[in-house]
Amino acid sequence: MQEDQRLDRQVCFALYAAARTATAAYRDALAELGLTYTQYVTLLALWERDGRTVSELGTLLHLDSGTLSPLLKRLAAHGVVERRRDETDERRVSIHLTEAGHAMREQVEAIQRRLREHVDMTDEELATLRELAHRFTGAAAPTPTTQGASQ
């Protein structure tokens, strides 16, 4: 009866499906470098600025320590990053790229270029998709229960 309830009308489902398609597209190529998609975006954040704390990465990637702690431990075990206790604040742990971590950047760039070519959409379309997805993230993020559910 309610046509708005159909699966193919749902923006959220479209995003859910697209996001998993995106990570799937990276999967095989990243696996050759021994990386998962989330580990890859963590490296993107570190290439942009090295030495971030766990919390900073969490804010940027929208992930908490429950996800990042073991993930960073695996990246460290893999020799890609190094974890350092902050000397001025012993609660903090800063994450630093190793030589191997820096070296991966070029290979990842090649992967990104290859995947971009594989997607049959224009730059404009992808830019619009990115912008709208970004706006959606901002618009839907603050939980509705906190904002106006007291009534």
Place this chain on the structure above:
Amino acid sequence: MQEDQRLDRQVCFALYAAARTATAAYRDALAELGLTYTQYVTLLALWERDGRTVSELGTLLHLDSGTLSPLLKRLAAHGVVERRRDETDERRVSIHLTEAGHAMREQVEAIQRRLREHVDMTDEELATLRELAHRFTGAAAPTPTTQGASQ
């Protein structure tokens, strides 16, 4: 150096973040019904057509039996669906909504309406986002290694 490598330039990361924001927006409301987001989309698929097999659900939701089998077992344990061995083909298992499963539909509709109101984007913007995300899913889905990586 490569500005295209920046996190906020990545379409995939925008989708990854937006999808998690979307499921997060549903989380609390669905939790009151005892549902997760993936269980919810499974119900959407069944409300549209009841009695689907595990494979059909898998095709529609882009999920495999490794995800669906335990998920459907939980939905069944929760009294929302019922699993039936197909009599003509004993390999198949068809999933049927229970009375409780049908009854949930209205409450879910209310949740959807409430969340829609909470997102400060126009119908046109959301429609464009949905369409582009859908196209992206189609465009990026066939793995690049299968298509043209033999060179």
Place this chain on the structure above:
DNA sequence: TGCAAATAAATTGCGCACAATCTTTCTTGC
């Protein structure tokens, strides 16, 4: 100064996602 509250990470537990494997049932080619 001292102690409660806040903050940063880590840990635990559960539910996806997904690859890989296994079991059961069906189809097929003969």
Place this chain on the structure above:
DNA sequence: GCAAGAAAGATTGTGCGCAATTTATTTGCA
């Protein structure tokens, strides 16, 4: 009819993603 292969679903194992809790450290304030 029967063996080989395919198909459907379940199982196992790993890595997120997130809530809830725990531990360690720092801050604030009486």
